[in-house]
Amino acid sequence: MAQHEVKLWSALRPFAQGEASVRVKARTIRELFARLEADYPGMAPFIRQGIAVSVDGTLYRDSWDTELPEGAEVFLLPRIQGG
Amino acid sequence: MTADTKFTGQTFKSVGTRPLRPDGIDKVTGRARYGADIDLPGQLVGSILRSPHPHAAIRSIDTSKAEALQGVKAVITSADLPDLTNGNSELFDILDNCMARTHVYYDGHAVAAVAAVDAVTARKALKLIKVDYEILPHVTDVDEAVAKGAPVLHRKCFTQGVEPKPRKPSNIARRSEFGHGDVEAGFAKADVIIERTFRTEQTHQGYIEPHACVASISPDGSGELWVCTQGHFVFRQHCAELLGMDVSKLRVTPTEIGGGFGGKTHVWAEPVALALSRKANRPVKLVMSRDEVFRASGPTSATSIDVRIGITKKGRITAGDATLRYTSGPYVGMWAELGAMTAFACYDMKNVRTVGLEVLVNRPKTTAYRAPSAPMAAFAVESVVDELAGRIGMDPVDLRIRNAAKKGTQSSYGPVYGPIGIGPTLQAAKEHPHMSAPLGKNQGRGMACGFWFNFGGQTCTDLNIAPDGTVALTVGTIDVGGARASLALVAAEELGIPYDQVRAVVGDTSTLGYNDMTDGSRGTFSSSMATIMSARNAITILKERAAKMWDIPVAKVAWEEGCAKAIGKKYGNLAPLSLAEIAAAAPNTGGPIAGHNELVADGAGVSFATHICDVEVDPETGRTQVVRYTVIQDAGKAVHPTYVEGQYQGGAAQGIGWALNEEYVYGEDGRLQNAGFLDYRIPVCSDLPMIDTQILEIPNPNHPYGIRGVGETSIVPPLAAIGNAVSNAFGVRMTHVPMSAPRILKALDEAEEASSTSTETA
Numbered sequence: 001m002a003q004h005e006v007k008l009w010s011a012l013r014p015f016a017q018g019e020a021s022v023r024v025k026a027r028t029i030r031e032l033f034a035r036l037e038a039d040y041p042g043m044a045p046f047i048r049q050g051i052a053v054s055v056d057g058t059l060y061r062d063s064w065d066t067e068l069p070e071g072a073e074v075f076l077l078p079r080i081q082g083g
Numbered sequence: 084m085t086a087d088t089k090f091t092g093q094t095f096k097s098v099g100t101r102p103l104r105p106d107g108i109d110k111v112t113g114r115a116r117y118g119a120d121i122d123l124p125g126q127l128v129g130s131i132l133r134s135p136h137p138h139a140a141i142r143s144i145d146t147s148k149a150e151a152l153q154g155v156k157a158v159i160t161s162a163d164l165p166d167l168t169n170g171n172s173e174l175f176d177i178l179d180n181c182m183a184r185t186h187v188y189y190d191g192h193a194v195a196a197v198a199a200v201d202a203v204t205a206r207k208a209l210k211l212i213k214v215d216y217e218i219l220p221h222v223t224d225v226d227e228a229v230a231k232g233a234p235v236l237h238r239k240c241f242t243q244g245v246e247p248k249p250r251k252p253s254n255i256a257r258r259s260e261f262g263h264g265d266v267e268a269g270f271a272k273a274d275v276i277i278e279r280t281f282r283t284e285q286t287h288q289g290y291i292e293p294h295a296c297v298a299s300i301s302p303d304g305s306g307e308l309w310v311c312t313q314g315h316f317v318f319r320q321h322c323a324e325l326l327g328m329d330v331s332k333l334r335v336t337p338t339e340i341g342g343g344f345g346g347k348t349h350v351w352a353e354p355v356a357l358a359l360s361r362k363a364n365r366p367v368k369l370v371m372s373r374d375e376v377f378r379a380s381g382p383t384s385a386t387s388i389d390v391r392i393g394i395t396k397k398g399r400i401t402a403g404d405a406t407l408r409y410t411s412g413p414y415v416g417m418w419a420e421l422g423a424m425t426a427f428a429c430y431d432m433k434n435v436r437t438v439g440l441e442v443l444v445n446r447p448k449t450t451a452y453r454a455p456s457a458p459m460a461a462f463a464v465e466s467v468v469d470e471l472a473g474r475i476g477m478d479p480v481d482l483r484i485r486n487a488a489k490k491g492t493q494s495s496y497g498p499v500y501g502p503i504g505i506g507p508t509l510q511a512a513k514e515h516p517h518m519s520a521p522l523g524k525n526q527g528r529g530m531a532c533g534f535w536f537n538f539g540g541q542t543c544t545d546l547n548i549a550p551d552g553t554v555a556l557t558v559g560t561i562d563v564g565g566a567r568a569s570l571a572l573v574a575a576e577e578l579g580i581p582y583d584q585v586r587a588v589v590g591d592t593s594t595l596g597y598n599d600m601t602d603g604s605r606g607t608f609s610s611s612m613a614t615i616m617s618a619r620n621a622i623t624i625l626k627e628r629a630a631k632m633w634d635i636p637v638a639k640v641a642w643e644e645g646c647a648k649a650i651g652k653k654y655g656n657l658a659p660l661s662l663a664e665i666a667a668a669a670p671n672t673g674g675p676i677a678g679h680n681e682l683v684a685d686g687a688g689v690s691f692a693t694h695i696c697d698v699e700v701d702p703e704t705g706r707t708q709v710v711r712y713t714v715i716q717d718a719g720k721a722v723h724p725t726y727v728e729g730q731y732q733g734g735a736a737q738g739i740g741w742a743l744n745e746e747y748v749y750g751e752d753g754r755l756q757n758a759g760f761l762d763y764r765i766p767v768c769s770d771l772p773m774i775d776t777q778i779l780e781i782p783n784p785n786h787p788y789g790i791r792g793v794g795e796t797s798i799v800p801p802l803a804a805i806g807n808a809v810s811n812a813f814g815v816r817m818t819h820v821p822m823s824a825p826r827i828l829k830a831l832d833e834a835e836e837a838s839s840t841s842t843e844t845a
Contacts (some may be wrong), residue, residue: 083345
């Protein structure tokens with residue numbers, strides 16, 4: 001299973017000791033969130049409320065089965081609202 | 084998302100054509116039914132009592148006289164909408180906004196409601212309700228709300244996103260930060276740095292149809308709601324949760340919608356109408372007046388934005404920094420956060436930082452407005468970029484091309500971009516005849532770029548083949564801009580049949596599975612994806628039925644040009660079976676034929692636009708007229724180009740109104756002074772030129788047809804494009820939106836005064 005550097009937007013950093021990124025082993029967004037909830041419990045409310053995941057620049061809001069390719073850039077962002 | 088939603092590069096017969104819209108005749112002849120057009124037997128009239136105070140504690144509410152009035156069937160207060168939100172703060176804010184509980188937080192906040200046999204009786208009843216208020220200090224201005232000593236709206240509001248956690252409450256509900264690199268090191272490399280503060284006033288979406296609904300709750304606990312909305316499934320969810328109903332027992336039927344632009348993504352009066360109906364045991368119609376729409380629905384933020392950008396003499400941006408303060412009304416939102424994410428998103432920057440501050444004020448709850456928060460941020464950033472171009476003597480388009488984000492750029496909000504379309508829009512602007520057209524006296528030209536995210540979401544559609552072979556397409560996303568025509572085109576394309584053989588309708592919440600709202604420019608992007616998959620599922624069944632009719636293996640059946648065709652040497656001489664022939668035989672080949680699809684349509688892709696604007700300013704009065712306007716934007720694939728152009732023009736028109744005229748004006752008493760279209764002036768046809776459009780088609784790799792959302796991005800650049808045009812007309816930098824005649828005149832007078840002073844000094 002590939003290990004990813006998962007980059008965090010500012011709201012999540014306090015739950016990762018102020019770090020801008022964390023390393024997580026995960027094959028999919030679902031596994032990524034499960035791992036984050038286990039390792040960084042403070043992120044759980046954000047995950048439940050909704051986090052957008054940018055995988056190589058494409059934003060995923062709900063597709064938790066999306067695979068995280070090895071070497072992909074994984075960036076967590078707020079779940080965006082639209083008009 | 085599954086692999087088969089990827090772009091395939093197919094050619095089109097129906098997609099890209101411009102047939103008449105299916106809802107057109109009903110709309111121009113008055114047959115179309117909007118929210119207020121629904122009537123039920125025994126229906127009552129609902130009406131809401133609203134606070135005249137911007138901030139007060141509610142000591143008591145006496146409804147006894149109103150209840151005793153003949154013809155009154157129900158009176159409700161917050162006691163009839165108990166808190167069932169179970170710690171969900173976002174849902175509690177919705178509840179508190181629909182009906183104030185302990186405090187009122189803005190002029191117009193609902194405190195009670197009545198249902199009566201007619202409107203006159205309802206109004207009389209409202210006057211009989213006595214509310215005992217303890218008036219509290221208020222603040223409506225964004226800068227005053229963050230100033231020392233400002234009245235604090237919520238004593239438990241400690242700024243989130245700040246470490247260590249503040250000990251004192253404030254009106255800054257949340258701080259967010261984005262960016263990368265070393266901003267100060269970047270500024271040290273700059274030859275020119277410009278720092279300015281900008282303000283934009285609060286505006287309303289200005290939809291013509293007010294919020295309207297008819298609610299009916301049965302004694303058995305089931306209910307119905309007819310409502311104008313951008314998201315009937317979301318309305319069902321929120322209303323059911325707030326009223327303690329089983330979600331599936333509330334059926335929500337969307338009516339036609341007379342504009343939304345984000346303002347109808349949120350419940351305002353609907354839970355109140357349902358609560359009135361439940362208490363009265365009668366259907367209740369509730370229609371907001373225009374005054375109520377302005378005072379008590381959800382406008383966008385007022386903002387105050389500090390921007391600092393550094394650049395080299397050769398036109399390379401070295402650093403950008405912005406602090407964005409956005410009003411959120413009395414409840415926390417993510418509006419400044421969105422401004423902070425979008426502010427510098429057009430540019431390739433090594434050093435960038437944005438800070439967003441959500442500011443609580445005694446104004447109505449802020450809600451989404453078309454590419455929410457991006458236009459104000461773009462106004463600030465694009466104004467400074469334009470000024471920098473002038474300072475170093477570089478063409479503003481060339482400067483933007485030099486600094487434009489591209490594939491591989493780390494975006495200002497974080498991730499690295501994949502393939503994006505800002506470069507082509509800028510190149511198209513550079514080559515557009517508008518850029519080189521001569522300007523007249525007192526005229527100026529401006530241009531600006533804009534960015535918006537776009538997204539997809541949960542979506543499902545049903546495609547049913549009728550016995551005569553015509554097709555009924557049911558979608559779950561509200562049609563706010565011609566989506567039924569576009570989706571019928573997509574179904575026709577996929578099935579290989581004429582457009583007029585497909586009828587697309589928006590189903591109610593009992594018809595389909597959950598659909599997200601029509602927001603985030605997702606309606607056509609998402610529902611077209613689900614429609615394509617539904618059609619493909621139907622084609623699979625059609626091929627099976629044809630195989631049965633021919634008594635050949637299904638593997639030997641292909642679907643081409645609306646017909647099943649037998650393939651291979653053995654069966655190739657069989658005459659094709661049309662969709663109508665297969666449909667007619669359906670009773671004896673397995674029954675009804677349909678295709679369904681449920682998916683999450685992620686991968687919408689980000690969106691960019693570039694606008695060019697010419698204005699003419701009357702130096703005597705400050706009145707400004709937009710004399711020419713051009714929108715250039717990527718659509719991925721324009722399914723129905725007329726409606727894509729309509730979205731581009733509509734966004735520009737709204738942006739022109741925002742830039743030049745529209746603003747919420749509050750008095751010292753904290754009351755809204757201009758809650759009507761006479762005093763809050765949106766542009767009418769005579770205020771606007773014909774808005775030219777140029778559709779670029781750079782396929783979205785994550786959609787089978789390459790489609791992108793197009794609904795929102797077009798409102799992002801106008802504030803800045805017009806600001807730059809006005810500034811360029813007279814060499815006066817405009818920093819306050821709207822650039823109304825008095826503000827422009829004041830700026831011109833100040834510039835003249837400064838000029839004469841400097842001449843005298845020299």
